[in-house]
Amino acid sequence: MSKRDYYEVLGVDKNASAEDIKKAYRKAARQFHPDVNKAPDAEDKFKEAKEAYDVLSDDQKKAQYDQFGHVDPNQGMGGMGGQDFGGFGDIFDMFFGGGGGGRRNPNAPQRGNDLQYTMTIEFKEAVFGKETDIHIPRTESCDTCHGSGAKPGTKPETCGVCHGSGQQEVVQNTAFGRIVNRRVCSSCNGQGRIIKDKCGTCHGSGKVKKQRTIHIKIPAGVDDGAQLRVSGEGEAGTRGGPPGDLYVVIRVKSHEFFEREGDDIYCEVPLTFVQAALGDEIEIPTLTEKVKLKIPAGTQTDTYFRLKGKGVPRLRGYGQGDQHVKVVVVTPTSLSEDQKDLLRQFGKESGEHTHEQNQSIFERMKKAFLGD
Structure with missing residues (x-):
């Protein structure tokens, strides 16, 4: 696919x-x-x-x-006319019979592979940062043979078939010219060298599997999906090549009260009918402390208030985001008779919820939809 x-x-x-x-x-x-x-x-x-x-x-x-x-x-162009051409240099060889470039030296140092590690952290650990140790399984250069793959006291020999190139050549003269067909050397498997006496620790590979403990510093303000690069902590290189890098992918757990959007924090706080109608001063939890928030009289449900600078530290820059507080007016569900009487009295004095008013509202809606 x-x-x-x-x-x-x-x-x-x-x-x-x-x-x-x-x-x-x-x-x-x-x-x-x-x-x-x-x-x-x-x-x-x-x-x-x-x-x-x-x-x-x-x-x-x-x-x-x-x-x-x-x-x-950089891949070979296999499947072309049933033949396996090793690269762009080989295409020039095929048509012009030259010794075009493009060959890779199998004995040259090669960089190690990169590694990826997924790490799950708490919501506030992402906000304030964290230092911790992680344990990574990876291949490292063999300490016994120092990565050569050969038994101590010996060394690899140049392959006598490909003479160190890692490739075998088959030359054909055709009506279209001289064709050079290159394949991986069957004697050394493309390595360009032969190890007669293999290291007993790594069995000739030059590498061993180890569990490595790495200290990680997670910066304050990191978000879900962020990727931290730890240079040189990937797989070991080959023939003296540098190691790869380690990429730590951050996954952040959700929080029961706060939600995050960029550098801003959002939360929802309930208000009673009395608080919303008369106004009040309430206590709001933030990421670091509790602060007082003044609720003006007549506040409606779903109103947002901003607490400046109470959000997440900016990962690249100075300062912090804001915290946005959404208030939701909660309707009481269990009222005593005295409370109900008070609400009825309130409704009567304010002209709300009377049968006559409901009738007039219904009539106005009917006219709006059906006409006079």
């Missing part, structure tokens, strides 16, 4: 800024995260969005994707 266009996955165009791409990914991550979306395809869509963001948020990968799409320009 062919992959969807990464821009289509995130719902942005090719001219989208890095910030727009990030916002689109965060929106998709919140929508399709398996912890909150139980649809059968939610996890696949979440992974699809993650893959798209990993490419489009990296300038080098994005440039490569914009030029080549999902095709890896």
Whole structure:
């Protein structure tokens, strides 16, 4: 099944800024995260969005994707005319018989693979930051052979078949010219070298699996779906190459009282009918403390009040967001007879809820819908 266009996955165009791409990914991550979306395809869509963001948020990968799409320009061009051509250099060899470039040196240092670790934290840990240790299983360079794969006191030998190139060549002279067909060397499996006496610890691979403890600093203000890069903590490189990086993906648990939108915090507070009608001063919990909030007389339900600077610390910048308090007027459900009498008296004096008034309202509605 062919992959969807990464821009289509995130719902942005090719001219989208890095910030727009990030916002689109965060929106998709919140929508399709398996912890909150139980649809059968939610996890696949979440992974699809993650893959798209990993490419489009990296300038080098994005440039490569914009030029080549999902095709890896470094892959071989297998299947062309039933022959396996090793790369662009081999295409020139095929038609012109030259020794074009494009060969990879199998003995050159290679960077290790990147790793990804998903970490779930509490709501307030995301707000205020956190330092913790995580345990990562990864491959590391073998301490016994120092990554060579050879038994101590010995060293790998250059392959006598491919002479260190990692490829075997079959030359054919045809009516169209000289064709050079390259394949992975069957003697050394493309490594360019042979290890006769293998290391007893890593069995010739040069790498071993280990559990590594890594100290992580989560910055204050990090949001769900954020990705922290820990340089050099990925898989070990090959033949002296640098290690890859570790990417820690943050998942933030929901809070029972607060909701977050960007750097702002939202909460809902109940008011009694008396408080809303007469006004009051109530106590509101914030992320750090309790503060007083003045409710003016005549406040209606669903009214919002802003507590400036009581939101989340800004991850890139100074200051904090705001806290928005929504008040909801709660209708009492259990009234004593005295309370009911008082409300009836109130309704009578204010002209509310009388039979005559209800009739007049009904008549006005009838006229509005049916005409005179």
